[in-house]
Every structure is written in structure tokens, then in C-alpha cells.
Amino acid sequence: MKKSKDAKEDNIDFGFISFDEEQVQEIVEKIGFHFSKSGYLRTKNNESKNCDCCGHSIKKGNLGSILPGSDIVYCDNAICYTEYMDKYLKL
Amino acid sequence: MGLPDTLKKLGLGDLLNILKINVDNSKNFHFKDTTININITGRDQIEYTPPNTVEYELVRNIHEKLYKKGVSGFVRKDLVMPRIGMMATRAKNKEIFKKYKERIDEKYYRAMIASYTIINFENNGDYTTSNELFTDMVRKFPIFGRHIYNFCRSGLMEGFFWNKLGDIIYQGAEEDIIRENFKKIFEDYVDFYPHAIWVNPIMSFQDIINEIAIRFNINEIIWLDIYFRGKDKEELADCIIEFIENHEGIHLDSNETYTICNSFCRKLGIRKDFNKFQNI
Numbered sequence: 326m327k328k329s330k331d332a333k334e335d336n337i338d339f340g341f342i343s344f345d346e347e348q349v350q351e352i353v354e355k356i357g358f359h360f361s362k363s364g365y366l367r368t369k370n371n372e373s374k375n376c377d378c379c380g381h382s383i384k385k386g387n388l389g390s391i392l393p394g395s396d397i398v399y400c401d402n403a404i405c406y407t408e409y410m411d412k413y414l415k416l
Numbered sequence: 417m418g419l420p421d422t423l424k425k426l427g428l429g430d431l432l433n434i435l436k437i438n439v440d441n442s443k444n445f446h447f448k449d450t451t452i453n454i455n456i457t458g459r460d461q462i463e464y465t466p467p468n469t470v471e472y473e474l475v476r477n478i479h480e481k482l483y484k485k486g487v488s489g490f491v492r493k494d495l496v497m498p499r500i501g502m503m504a505t506r507a508k509n510k511e512i513f514k515k516y517k518e519r520i521d522e523k524y525y526r527a528m529i530a531s532y533t534i535i536n537f538e539n540n541g542d543y544t545t546s547n548e549l550f551t552d553m554v555r556k557f558p559i560f561g562r563h564i565y566n567f568c569r570s571g572l573m574e575g576f577f578w579n580k581l582g583d584i585i586y587q588g589a590e591e592d593i594i595r596e597n598f599k600k601i602f603e604d605y606v607d608f609y610p611h612a613i614w615v616n617p618i619m620s621f622q623d624i625i626n627e628i629a630i631r632f633n634i635n636e637i638i639w640l641d642i643y644f645r646g647k648d649k650e651e652l653a654d655c656i657i658e659f660i661e662n663h664e665g666i667h668l669d670s671n672e673t674y675t676i677c678n679s680f681c682r683k684l685g686i687r688k689d690f691n692k693f694q695n696i
Contacts, residue, residue, distance in 0.1 A: 343493045352490050379556065390491040390499075403498035403549055404556040407526035410502060411517075 349385045356396055360385060366398065374398055378405035497545050498533065498552075505533040512573055519581065519595050520602045527557050527564035528573065535569055543677040560606050566614045567605075569676075570643065576611070577602065610634065613642045621655050629696035632666065632688050639669065644682040653682045660686055665693030 344352050353359060357369045366374040366383035374396075375382050376389075381400045389401035392409055399405040491499055506513055509532050516525060530553045537546035553561045567573055580601060584594050613627045624642065631637045644653045660668050670685035 342490050343496050344490055345493050388492065389495050390489060392489045395489070401492060401495065402556055403495055403552045404526070404530045406495075406499055406502060407529040410506060410529055411522060411526055414506075 346385065349388055352391065353388070356391060358396070368396070376400035376402075376405055378402075378408040498549055501533045501537055501545065501549075502529060505529070505536045508536070515578065515581065516573070519598045521599055523557065524560065524564055524602065524606065527553065527561055528568060530556075530561075531565040531568040534565060538677045541677060543679075546677065562614070562616070563606050563609070566612070566643070567609075570612060570614075570641070572609075572612075577605070610637050611640050613640065615642065615644045615649060615652070617646070621652060621659075624652070624656055625659060625696065628666075628686070632693070633695050638688045638690065640686055642684045642686065644684075645676065645679060647680045650680060650682065653684065656684060660684075663694075663696065665689050665691075 350360070353366065358374060359367055361367050361371075364384045366388065368374050373382065376399050377397045378399055379402065381387070381402075383398055383400060387401045389399045389403070389405065391398050392413070397409070399409070506529065512532070513529070516528060518525075520528070530549060534546045534549045534553070537543075537549065550565070553565065557564070567577070581594075581598050584597050584601075589597070610631050613624060613631075615624060628640070628642075631640050642653075642656060644650070657668060657671070660666055666686055666688050668684060669687040670683070672683045672685075674681050674683075
């Protein structure tokens with residue numbers, strides 16, 4: 326899955342779809358990921374998928390966000406989102 | 417800009433007819449108790465909960481299209497507000513963020529985004545969200561998070577550091593040199609800022625005196641501000657004033673009280689008189 330290039334080029338028109346914990350499974354499957362038997366987020370190739378900002382491993386309970394049009398995930402520390410604003414959005 | 421305009425702008429105008437039918441047919445259509453947020457860049461926010469299955473399908477359809485276009489992601493419900501806050505803050509303080517982008521270390525820059533967001537929530541009276549964000553920030557940046565917040569809250573990013581950076585730019589150096597020099601200067605000030613003391617919850621009277629001593633015993637430092645926050649710090653501030661009034665060679669220059677999110681705040685400005693000053 327490609328990185329969020331579109332969002333970088335246009336920082337006005339994008340949005341987030343909010344979810345609660347019961348919907349995590351569906352959302353993760355939507356982008357082709359899954360949770361391992363031990364509960365950790367894995368990619369299609371069964372590789373660990375950690376928070377792109379702080380590197381914490383992701384479980385159902387601490388998945389904070391998946392970035393627009395990408396496979397970038399952040400944990401539920403709200404501050405990790407500042408990485409997205411810094412790296413991917415134009416000022 | 418409303419949802420229809422947003423969808424048109426995204427090239428998803430074909431969804432409007434479906435949306436219109438659903439809106440017209442549903443008496444329950446409302447924008448509360450939400451599950452979707454579209455276009456949350458600080459200028460505009462649309463939240464929508466599909467009240468029935470038909471509309472849920474519609475919403476899923478919108479999601480799919482937005483996601484495929486790379487303009488929509490997913491966020492856990494309780495994190496929506498902080499994200500909207502960050503977007504709004506960034507839009508509001510664009511000039512400041514542009515000024516410091518890549519001229520301070522990225523970890524400080526990110527703490528700066530978080531700090532201005534916290535300040536924004538504080539200024540709007542949302543103490544719960546600001547407090548949660550502050551806790552998250554200290555968890556993420558335990559060493560310097562509070563420092564950066566203090567710099568932002570005390571107006572140093574718009575004043576002191578803005579001028580420091582301005583001086584370097586004025587010297588006409590190349591951007592690479594400006595970045596390199598200012599990054600170093602900023603890093604040093606994060607380690608130790610000589611012109612202010614931010615009294616944290618565990619600081620005692622003696623701790624503050626020690627901090628004043630560290631600063632004023634350095635020859636070139638002739639002024640500093642002390643910031644107190646919380647009603648429980650009022651008495652401590654009075655004790656510091658008493659100390660200042662009784663110590664030879666320093667005097668109280670200003671004494672301001674104000675509130676942040678209904679919380680008592682006090683700022684004392686102290687000045688050193690070179691001729692009379694005796695080490696503390």
C-alpha cells in the first residue's frame with residue numbers, strides 16, 4: 326500500500342473516520358492487516374506493524390489511527406499524531 | 417464548506433444524490449453522536465452518525481472512496497478532538513510553525529505542535545482535553561516536553577526565540593547555516609533557559625531560591641521571570657517576594673496575576689542591580 330502522498334500534496338481535503346474498539350477488527354482487515362494469535366498487529370506478510378512514531382507494538386486496545394490512504398499506523402498516544410503533521414502535511 | 421461542497425471538491429459529487437435522498441427520507445438525520453469526521457483541518461468539520469442500515473451503507477461507500485483517494489484515514493473516537501485541535505492550532509499559528517520548521521530539532525518541533533494545541537484547548541476552557549494531551553506529551557517527551565510547553569505558553573517562541581532566529585537570518589547566512597546555528601542555540605536553551613523559572617508542582621521555596629541563585633550568580637544575567645501556576649502556589653509566590661525584598665541587590669520589577677483555564681497564575685519579574693548585588 327502506498328504512503329500518503331496525496332495528503333501531503335493537499336492538506337485541506339482529507340478526513341478521518343472515527344471508530345471504537347469493536348470496529349478495530351473490521352478496519353484493520355480493510356487495509357489488509359490482521360492481529361496475530363498473541364494479539365499484535367501484523368501486515369499481510371505477517372510482519373509486526375508498530376506505531377510509526379514511537380515504535381510501540383500495536384494491539385486492539387491501543388490502535389490510535391491509520392493515516393489517510395496509507396498503511397501508517399499510530400498508537401493511542403495523541404502526541405504521535407504530531408509526526409504526521411510534521412512529516413506528511415504541507416504548511 | 418459543508419459536506420456537499422467537500423464531496424464535490426474531492427470529485428465525489430456522484431454521492432450527493434444518494435446522500436440527498438437519505439437526508440430527505442430520514443427524519444432522524446442529525447450531526448450528533450458521530451462516527452464520521454470529514455475535512456477536519458481546523459476550518460471545517462463535519463460529523464455524522466448513520467442512524468440506520470441504509471445510511472450506514474452510504475457512509476461505508478463514502479469511506480471507501482475517500483480512503484482509496486488517499487484523503488481519509490481512521491481515528492479512534494477519543495482521539496478525534498486532539499486531532500481536530502492540532503489541525504486547528506496549526507492553521508491558526510501557521511506563521512510560527514513555518515518559522516521553526518526544520519530550524520529546530522524535529523522532536524522539539526513536534527512538542528511545539530502539541531504545546532500550542534494544549535494552549536489552544538486551555539484558552540478555549542477545555543481543561544479536560546488539554547490535561548489529557550499534556551499527560552500524553554510528558555509521557556512521550558519526558559525530558560523536554562514541559563520545557564517546550566513553557567516556552568510556548570510564556571510567549572518565548574513568538575518573542576525571545578523569534579528574535580534570536582531573526583538575528584541569525586539578518587546576518588545573511590545560507591539556510592543550512594541558519595538551521596545548524598539555530599538548532600544548537602535552541603538545544604542549549606532547552607537544556608537551560610536562564611531568564612525564567614517555571615515552578616513545577618514539586619518545587620519548594622528553597623528549590624526556587626537555588627534556581628534564582630544559579631541564574632543571578634552568573635554575571636550577565638540581570639533579569640528573570642518566575643511563573644507560578646495553581647492556587648496552592650500563591651503563598652509560595654508571596655514568600656519569594658518577601659525574599660526578594662529582603663535581599664540586597666535584587667528587586668521586584670513586576671508582579672502580574674492572571675488565569676489559565678480558571679487556574680490561578682502569577683508571574684514575578686526580578687531584576688538584579690549590578691552595583692549592590694551579593695551572591696545568593
